[in-house]
Amino acid sequence: MKFLISKDLGYNKLLSFLMIAVVMSILMYLVLDAVLHGYVIGFDLHSIDSTLYGNTETFEEPVLIDSLLMQVHIDLFMTIFSLLTLASIYIRLYKKEKANRWLLHVLFGTGIAAPTFLLAAYFFSKPFMYAWLVTFLLWHLLAVMLSVIILKKLYTK
């Protein structure tokens, strides 16, 4: 592939504003997405367990596979678009950093692992539930961190 590089747009006022706006939107999306998953799947281990496997004491049924798959399907779509946007801006602004490559791999890797672990937890065993929780929180935290780094760079330019 041969990427087309136009002149440095980093100091373009309009582009800077647009990047700040989109990153702030993604930042708010990330926070709300975590809250939404808290409501849908659970805020603590006990409620996540009840959602996935049901609870005989409270007569709760396990979540339907259709609903869970729909959640995973939508999550994958939203995750890739938010991460793709963040990563593109980050690469553009921090082109000289050496740690970029690993950060991107961890970010996209945990982003894809989270929904996969959620399905695995539903079908196989409980340890995947913990794996889902860790990867879900990790990719959200990394994405928030990336957003803050980008905003800092854009504001201090």
Add this chain to the structure above:
Amino acid sequence: MKFTELYRIPIAYLLVYIVLILGTGIWIFLLSQGLDTEENIGATLQKVGFAPIEKSVYNFVEVAAPHMFAIGTLIFVVAHFMLFSTRFSQKFSLKISVSLFIVALINICAYLLIIFGFVVSGWIKLLSLALFVLLFLLLLGMVAFSL
């Protein structure tokens, strides 16, 4: 390493994410056609072919609306990477992209034909779905090969 090389990482992950999105999408479709109560996928596919589940216009719009936007955007984002490809001609990429858009539209709207009684069987839905997935995988493969 030039910094533009880093763009390969998000693009490569995009391809994997899309394969998973396609996989879960097909799974959800088959579940809606009774996969969970059937013995196997083959039986469900036959059921879709000969007697697809009845759906209302509301059911159709509920599914079609987000998919029109999501599939259109996904094809656009993936196909635009072919602009930078040095391995495939833009003419070929254009043909694949246009075909993919058309097949996606047919696939989304196929259920309308069943709802309004123009066709009884769901083979057109299955055929368009299979063609859509194959074309999308071809496009993903082209992008992967160009990376």
